[in-house]
Amino acid sequence: MRGILGSFLILYIFCARAGVAAEISYELLFEFSTGTNGWHLEGRATVTGRAPAATDELVFRFFQGDNAPVTIWSVKEGDRDLPWDSVDPTAVVVFLSREEGQSFSVTFSYAIEVPPFPGGGYGTLAAGEGTVVVAQAYPVIVPWREGWVVEPVFDWGDASVADVANYVVEIELPPGWEAVATGVEEELASGAVYVRGDNLREFAFVLLAGHAVATTEASGTVVRSWFFPGHRHAGERALQLAGQALELYGELFGENPFPELDVVEVPLRKAAGVEFPGLLLAGEEYYRRYEEGRRELLFPMIFAHEVAHQWWYAQVGNDQVREPWVDEALATYTSGFTLATQGRFGELIEFWDRTYELAHMRNPEATPFDPLWKFPDGEGYGGIVYSGGALFFLDLEAAMGKEKLVSALRRYLAERRWEIATGADLVRILMEASGGEIEGVIETWRRGGRP
């Protein structure tokens, strides 16, 4: 393995002086080799932070451990080997005693066999034809809320629950491949890619061989759309849609703080799009259908929704397992502002109505505010949490007025940016902004009804 730890050190000093919000730092090194067994990843991850409380253990997650088994070679602090225990394929406890506020710096050496697409989940750690998606392929230190937050991992929904952190990353590439990542990429003379990103909720990247790219700029953000060369119309439309959404949400809620947004066409399973900070994945089948001349609502919905996650999830985080509605309902509702500018708001509401009613019939017990485990096998999850959640926000809008609702969301962003918010935080701000006028709407939806 070759490293760039010297330059990491310089960057750390720079980051500290810049006064950024994140208190956790990751130095990551990824090396790939391809063999008869597919893609093999060798990783080194140094996680630096301060103990949130007096503790005898630190808890790390390999959120995709069920999809792609991880082999841990060593866990060290400096030269000292640390004892650790793998509780299940997705969680590692490292035994290290710290007082509150005391710093730690833990380095993992590990390997992951990247499965062929689809792998598990949405296919976000999987090697396809000309694409290798590499998300959550490193140990993430879990947040602390009166204890380490360790949620169960499911095959549906988003598993990651994480604090924002500053990242410096080096990705060693096989010849002929390039990397597109969360953060800002820079190609090194060696052919490796160096990436840096501040206040990232997590780090993910895609290796590409042969994708075409189109670029634009939106409100100071460089937007790039990466697509299969045969899908140029769809790829250029994706660029335009993402740029428009970025500008609109910036005006509505507050500026997008990330310098880049990469939109990448990849194969996905059971999801039309997936969001990371500064990086969106969009499913290739939707590009293919766009090229066939179909003008399906789902295509613009992908970009309107995933760009909204740059606010709700990337900036204001939440526990995506326990309270997925906090980002998903909000991102879905927010996507309506973009679809309205395209004259497709009526179609969108029809879609929300239809998918919510269908899901409600299939899983009548669940409400939009429920955790992932209330949707066994994902049954009714999208229809209830996304569509139902968006309808819930539309009802709030009807009760308190759009202006007050948007201004409450601006306040929510300003107060909770870079933190992990709860549903209670969001509801409190909405209640205050409405002067209590939305209490009936909230109660009805909580009981599983619809006003």
Ligand SMILES: [Zn+2]
């Ligand atoms: Zn979403």
